[in-house]
Amino acid sequence: MENAANSTHTALIHDPSTYVIEKEPYYVPVGNEITLFEAAYANHLPLLLKGPTGCGKTRFMEYMAWRLQRPMITVSCHDDLTTSDLVGRYLVKQGETVWVDGPLTRAVRAGGICYLDEIVEARKDTMVVIHPLADDRRIMPIDKLGQLLEAPDSFCLAISYNPGYQSVLKELKQSTRQRFVAIEFDYPKPSLEREIIIHETGLDAAVTDKLLKLAEMTRNLKGNGLEEGASTRLLVHAGKLISKGIEPRVACQGAIALALTDDGDMIAAINELIGALF
Amino acid sequence: MKASLQPYSHETLLERLEELYEVEFTWLKVEPLVAVLVNLDRDTQDFILGWAMRLLTTNVYISHEFIIRVVEALDRLERRVIEAWAVHAADIFDQQGLRPALMVIQQVDSFLENAHAHAEGITFAEVESILSTFVCGLSGRRLKLAQGDSVYTDSETLYLPNITAQLIKSKDNFLLCKAQVAFMWAQTRFGSFRVDFARAFAAYPDPAQALAAFHALDTLRLEAYMERELPGLWRDMQRLEALDEAEKREDFCAFPRLQSPDATVNDVLELIPQVLGLPLPQRIYQPRLDPQAVTACMLARMEREKILLRVKLAELVKEHQEETPPDLPLSGEEEEKKAVEPPEFELWEMQEGQGMELVLDDKPIAPPEDVKQLLTSIMLDWGDVPPEFLVPAGEGEYDPSLYQKEEKDIEDVWKGIYHEEGAFLYREWDFARQHYRKNWCVVRELELSPGDPVFVDKVLDKYQGMIKHLRRTFEAMRDENRLLKRQSQGDDVDIDALVEALADSRDGREMSDKLFQHMHRADRSMAVMFMVDMSGSTKGWINEAEREALVMLCEVLEKLGDQYAIYGFSGIGRKRCEIYRIKRFDDPYNAATKARIAGIIPKDYTRLGVAIRHLTEKLNAVEAKTRLLITLSDGKPEDYFDIYNTQYGIEDTRQALFEARRTGIHPFCITIDQRGKDYLPHMYGHANWVEIDDVKKLPLKVADIYRRLTT
Ligand SMILES: Nc1ncnc2c1ncn2[C@@H]1O[C@H](COP(=O)(O)OP(=O)(O)OP(=O)(O)O)[C@@H](O)[C@H]1O
Ligand SMILES: [Mg+2]
Numbered sequence: 001m002e003n004a005a006n007s008t009h010t011a012l013i014h015d016p017s018t019y020v021i022e023k024e025p026y027y028v029p030v031g032n033e034i035t036l037f038e039a040a041y042a043n044h045l046p047l048l049l050k051g052p053t054g055c056g057k058t059r060f061m062e063y064m065a066w067r068l069q070r071p072m073i074t075v076s077c078h079d080d081l082t083t084s085d086l087v088g089r090y091l092v093k094q095g096e097t098v099w100v101d102g103p104l105t106r107a108v109r110a111g112g113i114c115y116l117d118e119i120v121e122a123r124k125d126t127m128v129v130i131h132p133l134a135d136d137r138r139i140m141p142i143d144k145l146g147q148l149l150e151a152p153d154s155f156c157l158a159i160s161y162n163p164g165y166q167s168v169l170k171e172l173k174q175s176t177r178q179r180f181v182a183i184e185f186d187y188p189k190p191s192l193e194r195e196i197i198i199h200e201t202g203l204d205a206a207v208t209d210k211l212l213k214l215a216e217m218t219r220n221l222k223g224n225g226l227e228e229g230a231s232t233r234l235l236v237h238a239g240k241l242i243s244k245g246i247e248p249r250v251a252c253q254g255a256i257a258l259a260l261t262d263d264g265d266m267i268a269a270i271n272e273l274i275g276a277l278f
Numbered sequence: 279m280k281a282s283l284q285p286y287s288h289e290t291l292l293e294r295l296e297e298l299y300e301v302e303f304t305w306l307k308v309e310p311l312v313a314v315l316v317n318l319d320r321d322t323q324d325f326i327l328g329w330a331m332r333l334l335t336t337n338v339y340i341s342h343e344f345i346i347r348v349v350e351a352l353d354r355l356e357r358r359v360i361e362a363w364a365v366h367a368a369d370i371f372d373q374q375g376l377r378p379a380l381m382v383i384q385q386v387d388s389f390l391e392n393a394h395a396h397a398e399g400i401t402f403a404e405v406e407s408i409l410s411t412f413v414c415g416l417s418g419r420r421l422k423l424a425q426g427d428s429v430y431t432d433s434e435t436l437y438l439p440n441i442t443a444q445l446i447k448s449k450d451n452f453l454l455c456k457a458q459v460a461f462m463w464a465q466t467r468f469g470s471f472r473v474d475f476a477r478a479f480a481a482y483p484d485p486a487q488a489l490a491a492f493h494a495l496d497t498l499r500l501e502a503y504m505e506r507e508l509p510g511l512w513r514d515m516q517r518l519e520a521l522d523e524a525e526k527r528e529d530f531c532a533f534p535r536l537q538s539p540d541a542t543v544n545d546v547l548e549l550i551p552q553v554l555g556l557p558l559p560q561r562i563y564q565p566r567l568d569p570q571a572v573t574a575c576m577l578a579r580m581e582r583e584k585i586l587l588r589v590k591l592a593e594l595v596k597e598h599q600e601e602t603p604p605d606l607p608l609s610g611e612e613e614e615k616k617a618v619e620p621p622e623f624e625l626w627e628m629q630e631g632q633g634m635e636l637v638l639d640d641k642p643i644a645p646p647e648d649v650k651q652l653l654t655s656i657m658l659d660w661g662d663v664p665p666e667f668l669v670p671a672g673e674g675e676y677d678p679s680l681y682q683k684e685e686k687d688i689e690d691v692w693k694g695i696y697h698e699e700g701a702f703l704y705r706e707w708d709f710a711r712q713h714y715r716k717n718w719c720v721v722r723e724l725e726l727s728p729g730d731p732v733f734v735d736k737v738l739d740k741y742q743g744m745i746k747h748l749r750r751t752f753e754a755m756r757d758e759n760r761l762l763k764r765q766s767q768g769d770d771v772d773i774d775a776l777v778e779a780l781a782d783s784r785d786g787r788e789m790s791d792k793l794f795q796h797m798h799r800a801d802r803s804m805a806v807m808f809m810v811d812m813s814g815s816t817k818g819w820i821n822e823a824e825r826e827a828l829v830m831l832c833e834v835l836e837k838l839g840d841q842y843a844i845y846g847f848s849g850i851g852r853k854r855c856e857i858y859r860i861k862r863f864d865d866p867y868n869a870a871t872k873a874r875i876a877g878i879i880p881k882d883y884t885r886l887g888v889a890i891r892h893l894t895e896k897l898n899a900v901e902a903k904t905r906l907l908i909t910l911s912d913g914k915p916e917d918y919f920d921i922y923n924t925q926y927g928i929e930d931t932r933q934a935l936f937e938a939r940r941t942g943i944h945p946f947c948i949t950i951d952q953r954g955k956d957y958l959p960h961m962y963g964h965a966n967w968v969e970i971d972d973v974k975k976l977p978l979k980v981a982d983i984y985r986r987l988t989t
Contacts, residue, residue, distance in 0.1 A: 084769040092776060265408055268408045273412060273415045
């Protein structure tokens, strides 16, 4: 990502519970999401970001973290994520047991933003630990330590969720979803998407417009053999390849057709669309 | 298919064909067929017989005629073209009956005329799937592809011929199909049909000539659109045009008016007098214009979609009112106003030509996908959406039969001719042609008549000891929450382990790193589908054994609490595939189920692929983390005198299993065929099949499979 560009060959080390993004992340508002987020934040309400993959949810969170000048801790949820992975656990160091905070606890203590990405991937029994934090109590009991943390005003809990491809198995529980203020995301309108692609990739307007057309074509295929159309992210990927001198057809086949599906006929059909455009 | 095999002798052929064509009943003469076949090599004989048998499942006369005609074609046509010709005949039979189908077979001459081109020709079946998806990706009305006698569209369906072969290379013939499809899409998308065909040309002395001029001019207009919208394809189209060997007539002089981005069909109409009498250019990708087909289709659609839109808008209003109940009680005046003024829809133009936005009572609403498509389609026909279309339909204003278009697709035709309600159609994989035969197999689900009610008790009696043993085996696999101690990672410190480790370290010994405890949570949700071979060849001890094994399995699976279902399969030919319900996932294991297990009897043949496809769908409909498809079978896929007995059947089965695996299912096969190792690894993969000699081992094998998947 461009704004975190690190030109040396060694990783920069940041402590996530104190690191505040310095440079404004590039984010183009698509609706009233910024106002809504700020209003919810001011009222200590947790947030649920809904929307298809690659439409800018993560980027929006980075932007809000920068705007509010709070550290942000992101947890990508998966089905082995346990409560201890979020809250913390004892470890043994040199014969002593030492308590180590989990990411959620660190965010609460630091009064930062905790962003739980792809929340439905987590087990349902794990998710209940966020319930007391997500209602008006805003507390976090840590049984093993015998502590009860009361979240500071600046703490913010946000979760993300893609309703599109989840199976019935992975519906968000009512008792979870009803605690959150939801913000709906979708792919930006063509004019905004054009602006984003040009900014992120440096492509000229003519090629960008072709990418946008291709995006629309694949989005027409949603539900007709594709689970999702090409996301803004995929367009950015293809655009970056093209601006590095890769032949547009090749770039789109690699970054878009193959990324969307494994189905041979579908890939062939998307390649025909690409061939028709470029 | 080895060339080294001896050709079939005269006698063998005679015997085989007499049997195939059931000459005692049909009185068909097979001697001429034998005479035709006997001089061919074995590979060719097999090829022809294979297709004759396949056609036999369609109709005996077509099959018979095929053998007579195929020899003329053999030297000159590639096999895949012969196959296309045969399949086409079968399709015509399905759609139109015997006579037209026989015509197709008899007109092999027309195939021979372009023998060379046919070798590189592209069949409709080869492009259908890709180009359907291709055209679906383009904007505008959803268009269908279908096979027709020439290239044309009625504004809803794009017709392509069975074989496209104008160009020398098959690659270019494919591109030609693509260009034709895109061109017809452009006709619907850019308003070529917004013309009153009945009147627009009537004033010309020669209306047909004027229509032709219109088509030629409109082609120029659409080419300009193609150049702007699909520049990559436009380059290909120009190349194709250059490859065309047909005599070219000179282009008209340029008409800048038609090149403009907002050129409409009216510009085209006005230019007609200027070109009347000139030779008209004809592009290779230019479809035939069929004003009758277009007009008929459009008129019906315009009427239907108006009604449909108004009905859907009425539904939208209802949904909207339910969603937003008025939270403030309205004053009497407001209440009145609300009752009097019907909800009002409008279409607003969005900025920068980003299409239209549907607005209800001044608030933009996101229309559902079907309404969006309707609006698009209406705009393509009318140029915009006439205001009266936006008035929601009143309650009962229209008879539903007016807007529910009768879908006369192949499915219904099939059902009508051969089948009752409730038939399912599945494709089948043809490995020789490397693509699917669409809607090839017809499956029906049938009830199985109950068998001897005491059968199950007898089995329980007979295998008491065995069942007890099995229960223990399965119980041990039951997954429960349990605390795992002495782990190297975990949620909590294992105090006992820690104390020991500290003591060890005081004594100078190495300290263990297994100091944690971890809660293992039972999270095994499993669904198993047993697919039981009910073919005739299981008659006798194998059938008995299958039933006994199923009883034992049910007894122990009930203990595990996992979901399981049992279905049997059999049938004759591709149009009579049968699936027998024995236990559905939500059927309890009760007396009725037990009686059905007892009632499993040998029936006909095993067309495995279609059974796998059908049961895969069922299995995928249940919620489970792990899905298992276990086939109990006595052998290879086979069907009644059918190509399915050859490599074809094995490859289709393999393909069906591959499809199942792609959806996350684990397929296994338990077989009683001693020669299983010749083909089962190819179909199921090396680790996923077992051969057993004693059926009592069957439930144990199932336990093995379970263990492999869950631990
Ligand atoms: N509104 C926007 N402003 C700026 N960039 C955007 C915007 N929307 C999308 N992008 C671009 O799209 C890319 C993908 O967005 P992001 O990673 O935020 O997606 P996401 O919604 O978090 O997806 P996922 O659900 O897969 O995590 C970003 O890296 C950015 O380049
Ligand atoms: Mg993200």
